[in-house]
Amino acid sequence: MMRSRRLSKDNAYYELKQKIIDSELKPNQAVNEENLAALLGVSRTPLREAIQRLENEDFLVRQPNGRLKVASITVKEVEEVFLVRSMLEGYIARNAAKNATDKDIQKLTVILENIKQSFQLGDNQNFVSYGFEFHDYLSEMSELIVFEKVLNQLRDHALRYCRFVSLHGDWTRQADEEHGLILQMIADRNEDGAEKAMRDHIISSLSIALERIRGIEE
Incomplete structure (x- = not known):
């Protein structure tokens, strides 16, 4: 079980990152967990870990109001x-x-x-x-x-x-x-x-x- 969970967590991370890199998710686009989970076909837990990694890498940004958006291009x-x-x-x-x-x-x-x-x-x-x-x-x-x-x-x-x-x-x-x-x-x-x-x-x-x-x- 652990192995497949790790896989889905990594898959969620790579897929989400790829969508940001390819501008499928556009710079400054507001995103939320619900939509992303549906988009990637994953449950909330692996998604949350993927989001956290992408926040650490500055691909996703947590705004002061707690909402998420795709990092801008500057x-x-x-x-x-x-x-x-x-x-x-x-x-x-x-x-x-x-x-x-x-x-x-x-x-x-x-x-x-x-x-x-x-x-x-x-x-x-x-x-x-x-x-x-x-x-x-x-x-x-x-x-x-x-x-x-x-x-x-x-x-x-x-x-x-x-x-x-x-x-x-x-x-x-x-x-x-x-x-x-x-x-x-x-x-x-x-x-x-x-x-x-x-x-x-x-x-x-x-x-x-x-x-x-x-x-x-x-």
């Missing part, structure tokens, strides 16, 4: 998330270039093909998914355990912003080309170049995100 938060990512992931790319095997380069090349294809098809959500797969694989290659842990706390917030941006317009060719440059630097085992290419890429993604969010706010 310029300040997107700036902080992407700036921290640029520092961490720059160093991760540097280490990935140092550790890269031929097999890693092949794997990254396949992911890059998927990124390119989804970009050409205008498939924004897959473009984001493959982009994150690329970044996640570099994290693995870097073998920087603490960096990866810290990055994981930010990852889903960054993913939420990227998905949100994708719902409100296309990514640019520049974002597509930047992944190619990062891979080139890693394939060349150019550690400085990989770090710089990654930092530049995340900062330019930030400027696209800011433009969209400001556009929507207006």
